[in-house]
Amino acid sequence: MLIALALLLTGGLYLGVNARLARAGRALLDLQSERAELQRQIEDLKSTWAELTMPHKMLARARELGFEPARMQDIEYVVVEGYQPPAPFIAPRPPSSNSLREGSLSPAYTETLGDWLARLIRPREGARP
């Protein structure tokens, strides 16, 4: 009876650990899904922003505000001491692959009971006889 009870308790404990692991995995999947959704939203917002700042729309908005395109005769050139022309635009770098640095989780999160036992039995790598 006690053996059965011990087995059931061990089984229950194992199930509990696995259930928590599954919940963590579920949470990870949800976070990945949320991350993908947020990236999509960022891209969509970039596109919306770009559409709103296109030259023809900016020109129309400027005209609504009472501005007119400058013409040759409207312009006076003056020397501004120390004036530096704006630096050339540099686009943001695209995201690099995270496959090498972040592609897998630490064994602390993924090691199973069997893996742990195997690690205990297997001689340590590099250990001297």
Add this chain to the structure above:
Amino acid sequence: MMNPSLPYRRVYMLLMVMIAAVVAMIVQLIRVQFGPYAPVFATWVEAAEETRDEVEPARGLIYDRDGDLMATNVSMYYLEVEVFQLTEVSRKQIAAVLSRALVLPYEDLYAQLNRDWGSLGQYRIRLTRMVGDGERWPITVDQVAAEMLKGFLLDPEAPDLSGLKLVPAPSREYPAGSLAGHVLGFVNQEGKGFFGVEGFYDGWLAGKPMTIERGYIPLQARLEPDPPAGVNLILTLDMDIQQMAEQALAEALESTGAEAGQILIMDPRNGEMLAMAIAPPLDPNNYEPWLDEQGLELEELEEAEEPVINPAVGGQFEPGSTFKVLTMAAALDADLVEPGTEFIDTGVIEVGGVRIRNWNGGAWGPQTMVGCMKHSLNVCLAWLASEKLGPSTFYDYLTAFGIGRATGIDLAGEVGGQLRTPRHPEWTEADLGTNAFGQGVSVTPVQLLAAVGAVANEGVMLQPHVVRAVVGPEGAYWPNPTVLGRPISAETARTLTGMLAESLEGETHFAHVNGYRLAGKTGTAQIPTEKGYDERWTIASFVGWGPVDDPRFIVLVRLDKPETSPWGSVVAAPVFQEVVERLVTMLEIPPDAVRAQLAAQGVQAQVEQQ
């Protein structure tokens, strides 16, 4: 005294509870394995077993030189349905909602939802819509519609859309619409780039797909690696200048009745294209109508090696009198003539048995070389090529100017034009005479721009290009300008520029811009047909640059088949004038007098608009 059976009773009770839990789990397992949803779970298991998945990276973005986004990625959504989650109510309500929101026939949607997919072994389907000739395409919705549907799925008070799933898929978007559409090209639904920058840099923009081990089961979940994204490109184009050029071109087509045209603007010092306005325009967001107009099929284009679609790099034409710039450059550079060299124009010259006459059929009498260019005398230029240069020297110079050879501009679909040299079996001596004034030779607009750009740039011919920088995860790469050659000396270039500036001030007053000394040449080219040259239509053009003492821009205007006048001096030169008047403002180039004053004060280009 304690009851001895109590601990046992507690143990029994605990045991019963645990056994009940185990039984419940077994029942649930049996239900999952053999219950009504067993096929759905089986499908999931099959999907989970296929853990290797190819992930497409985000396509690189395209910016103009000032950082305005020209091509970006947005999400569209496919509509999919888990057929075993559908109820009779949700079938009707999904069909009703989609029918109203997307203006699709209710009956067609309901029929798809009501079909017995399970008997076909399908448990998840993608909803489709009918397009022409019985073909069905997947239904896609944009972000706004997707947000609405997601709201319905989460709201218990909203219509019951149980079973409906929104599956995101990336889509390319061009925020500026048709602005610079020919330069950008487009991307099809499979993510392949065609034409323009999208086609030329497709491999770089697309990035490298990555095969990953994907865990759908929570216990197997792990952080998914991101594939290396495509590079971002910074173009040489300036969206404001592009907008101005396209506006000027649209107005020119309207006022002259021309059927097509181009305005190309390049910085001759480095070959950077500042604008490439092309009409009729191409809207890369909606490219199917354009393909239909051109009689092209996307499937065929995928197999074609060099499809012609961008007229600036793929549209050949006989340049006419703008080509005289190159003939005169050759004669000056070979020290055969000087600006003041006299030529007596009798109104006709025979070369290789062909009688060549001037554009007006008249004889212009004694002329200098400046006069020959000012009055655009065919006879004079044919005389230069045949009597002075000779075929060997003449064609050597044309070859040095890159005629008959693609410039290598970084746009898909460039062709090299056609130049018959004496080595060509069909070449005749008459070609020497007609080629001298731009007949019997074909060039692309960008090729002509590069060649004449050498005259503007002290004799150094630079490769036109549209990509200024490539930005990858490791950093930005700024390619150096590529020198295509030095067909003429700097002295010849300056002399010819002066001659063309003088002729512009005298003859082509339509191209004159107050305060700026410019050089340029008109062109009126006949259009070859199978039965000789078209008697009615011409291609009117103008190529010019400035300021002549420090050229910052070279502009080519081309109008195809203008109705109001056939002459480049009448229809194309005013467009050049209008463009340059706006261009000097946008590029912040002070008038010549102001620049001279600043130079006298030792001030460089550090000026600011007020």
